[in-house]
Amino acid sequence: MIQKLIRRLLNKKSAAGGQATILPLRKHGITRDRISPCALKVCEELRARRYAAFVVGGAVRDLLLGAEPKDYDVATDATPEQVRDVFRRSRIIGRRFRIVHVMCGRETIEVTTFRGQAAPAGGDEDEEDDDHRKSDSGRLLRDNVFGSQFEDAARRDFTVNALYYDPTKQEVWDYLHGMDDLKRGVMRIIGDAETRYREDPVRMLRAVRLAAKLDFKLDSATQKPIRALAGLLQDVPKSRLFDEMLKLFHSGHALASARRIREEGLHHGVLPLLDAILEQPMGERFITLALQSTDERVNAGKPVSPAFLFATLVWHEVLTRWEHYQTQDLRPLPALDAAMDDVIQTQVENLAIPRRYTAGMREIWSMQPRFLQRAGQRPFRLVESPKFRAGYDFLLLRCASGELDAQVGQWWERFQFADDEERNRMLIKDEAPARKRRRRGGKKPSAAVPAAD
Ligand code: ATP
Numbered sequence: 001m002i003q004k005l006i007r008r009l010l011n012k013k014s015a016a017g018g019q020a021t022i023l024p025l026r027k028h029g030i031t032r033d034r035i036s037p038c039a040l041k042v043c044e045e046l047r048a049r050r051y052a053a054f055v056v057g058g059a060v061r062d063l064l065l066g067a068e069p070k071d072y073d074v075a076t077d078a079t080p081e082q083v084r085d086v087f088r089r090s091r092i093i094g095r096r097f098r099i100v101h102v103m104c105g106r107e108t109i110e111v112t113t114f115r116g117q118a119a120p121a122g123g124d125e126d127e128e129d130d131d132h133r134k135s136d137s138g139r140l141l142r143d144n145v146f147g148s149q150f151e152d153a154a155r156r157d158f159t160v161n162a163l164y165y166d167p168t169k170q171e172v173w174d175y176l177h178g179m180d181d182l183k184r185g186v187m188r189i190i191g192d193a194e195t196r197y198r199e200d201p202v203r204m205l206r207a208v209r210l211a212a213k214l215d216f217k218l219d220s221a222t223q224k225p226i227r228a229l230a231g232l233l234q235d236v237p238k239s240r241l242f243d244e245m246l247k248l249f250h251s252g253h254a255l256a257s258a259r260r261i262r263e264e265g266l267h268h269g270v271l272p273l274l275d276a277i278l279e280q281p282m283g284e285r286f287i288t289l290a291l292q293s294t295d296e297r298v299n300a301g302k303p304v305s306p307a308f309l310f311a312t313l314v315w316h317e318v319l320t321r322w323e324h325y326q327t328q329d330l331r332p333l334p335a336l337d338a339a340m341d342d343v344i345q346t347q348v349e350n351l352a353i354p355r356r357y358t359a360g361m362r363e364i365w366s367m368q369p370r371f372l373q374r375a376g377q378r379p380f381r382l383v384e385s386p387k388f389r390a391g392y393d394f395l396l397l398r399c400a401s402g403e404l405d406a407q408v409g410q411w412w413e414r415f416q417f418a419d420d421e422e423r424n425r426m427l428i429k430d431e432a433p434a435r436k437r438r439r440r441g442g443k444k445p446s447a448a449v450p451a452a453d
């Protein structure tokens, strides 16, 4: 109790630096019934115990833009332990940021205690100040001090992500002119852009991803340092980078995001291959089509498999290696194996794609030569394979990009729905290579199509 009182007093003092503009319902239009029942319950129960509790971050931003939030975050002045005590179905997670997951039914709400601001980059690395430690490049290693609500707003990434919604009073609290930026469609980083990117280079990716998702402009000071600092992404733990890329590709705006990542010069840190692939006309078409169809699936509420997605992103690298090994006198199938090994080792590990996805990627790739074997029992077996659908969708992208003759895809489209009699009539003996010529700076056409052996 005393602890809480002291913190309240401290909060008041530090909050003096920043006054929120409090917007009533008529100024923002978000009624409490638009909030997810779980987030509403979390806020109400915390309020009932006299804690502050606000929906914050992307959910408020998306609601203000008329979109359905993907997930809900709640910010409070209760400590993680206090939050844990209020909700039976909750658990404290995380080491760097201790947050509480509160579960209601299938929904999970992330509850965070208001956090203090990070120490300025290059500032004193006080031994005692262990909770604000930074690496040599200025990256925050820990950031786990409690603070006032204003400080909590100021340590968020963009002004449009630092709006708080109080469902009890139906008010929006705005400390940093986030509402103005939201109305103007501007992503503006909070504080000095370079410092904030050095603290956490992932903010550069988030800037680009969110700008693409919201169709916002990057404010010029927010955009300016990105190209020069892109290399800092190399320091970010690979698993975090992978999670961020997954979010990007699942956003429903994968194509727009990938384009903006390239425009800002950020892809060297995350997808070093992208340039090489996109320089080949067929590679560019293939990836564009893959990302387009991913966006269509996400926007239609259909699931997207990460293995499929990552298999598409590096496919043209697999193709290049596959051709290379065949010129080294390897037969097509062992050559494909060797190519997959190379790509998994060199490119995929750059992004730290977890093993559980690489197995799926291999499966999709190794199925590809089998689509060109349309005699005997082979097509019957292939169509029954549990991964047929993924392999077939991948094949269709290859046809659509011009890498393979469209008739191969059409044949499989018919075959999978035909009865046995028709299937038998469809079989193709002594299949000729169906692979189209790939033009690469005058190189001779590939011989990557394996014979039906
Ligand atoms: P999305 O629509 O992808 O969920 P989001 O902005 O909600 O976007 P989350 O990862 O859910 O993204 O983060 C929730 C909030 O936490 C953000 O809105 C922002 O206020 C804060 N935040 C997230 N990542 C960072 C970061 N790297 N630095 C500072 N604040 C961050």
Ligand code: MG
Residues within 6 Å of the ligand: 057, 058, 059, 070, 071, 072
């Ligand atoms: Mg979110």
